[in-house]
Amino acid sequence: MTTDRPASLPPLPCYLNGEFTTLPEAKVSVMDRGFLLGDGVYEVVPVYSGQLFRFDEHMDRLDRSLAELRIPNPMTRPQWRDVALRLVAGHAAIEGDGPQSVYLQITRGVALRDHAMLPGLTPTVFMTVTAAAPATPAQRSAGVACVTAEDFRWRKAHIKAISLLGAVMARQISVDAGAAETIMFRDGFLSEGASSNVWIVKNGAVAGTPRDNLVLEGIRYGLVETLCREAGIPFELRRIGRDEVAAADEVILSSAGKEVLPVTRLDGRPVGKGLPGPIYERLYDGYQQLKPAQPA
Template structure:
């Protein structure tokens, strides 16, 4: 409920206002069609992690959807810092998530993309809620499902009903994530990337239009190189996932998280494995080195 939200600032179309007071037109194409893109940037101690990489992906999503980039990177960073400071002063939270959403703008309802619109720009922050100590020590449960979403998963679009349905499958089962497959091949989770560990090798699906190229895609590869762990991107069959030594999830909020139960069957030994431990430790080191 809105009454439960902290009375902190957000940014909407050039102005800072209270979250509870911010309003957009009912004719905004983001509201009518889900015609927009978004980014979620993690910040630790008030400093954004991998800012440039998130901005690169935002630029890619905007280019794919033909929405002009409305702000410079310097301005995005300035807005984010002001909002993070506001939330920190209100709640004491220094580890935060910065949510950026850009829609095509306001226009008469028509499926055709209108030209010349002014994009709607919205930014807010929230306290980061990382996985619990128990989830890290014991691992988490996931379920599998067919990937029934559209075939442009590489765009970080606000049209997320397919992902909402997918995540609800695991929520209804009391699990943390839904791991999805297209025609028997691993794609991704409802809100995370999925990594398969077998014989000490970390494997993930290739970077294509069927998966969101998570910011942690390149980060996991870098952490593998740093820790001497073999890394590869390739098509991964469902049978390989079910027979994995370890399964890992990665996202802005999960960082790297071990999956120890899949469809009620243990993954590997049923405990977080050595590759997870190695990559999680390296991830914590990266956080201290790559902050904006």
């Protein structure tokens, strides 16, 4: 019998089923369907200068995911906002200023184990805030390396589900290779990264994969489209073959944590000229302009 104890959690604020508490004190039932079956959804909302970034877009996606799982949304949008902002302020009081991430999770609730979507359960609601880990200046100036792999995950990728074993296994491929992300292909066409959407640039135009069940529509889908439109950059969503990705002038990742991030090496070979490209620079600059300004 081992006497080793797990690393203790920091006493950061969180919210669980109507009560504000701390991470070490928060407890859920061992019969929660999120714990047993991965039966739930989540969202991650970036926070800049104490303000929730693209909050309504995240709530729209949360509603879509919940509808797919037939789980009722247990809170109104103002309630979600109020809880999030209270946690943001509580986290900043402990950890100080800086970019943050709000993580919220809803499971179907507690019941004896059963694969069916049991009706009438009370959803389990959890939310916490952590310090964000933005890309480093070196990553932005030199770009990052990625590797490719076949997309072996399920065909309901549009649901932001907490059952993330497929994403964990996909990400580990790039971890083992010393790379920043795993860019995946399904039947020869680009799908997405383990935790990112993927964009290519060719001849000054940006292309991404269609909005469908094979990819999670990141909040930056609409944001990248808006940035392109405002900058006069051609933009389209379509099927993108593996050969197009290999021949791209630029490859760009997007996610809540990465914002937009240039890929300069793919499977050990340079992307384009092997440096962050001009379209990335324009998208990144536009992204920064949309973020709330730091109070003086």
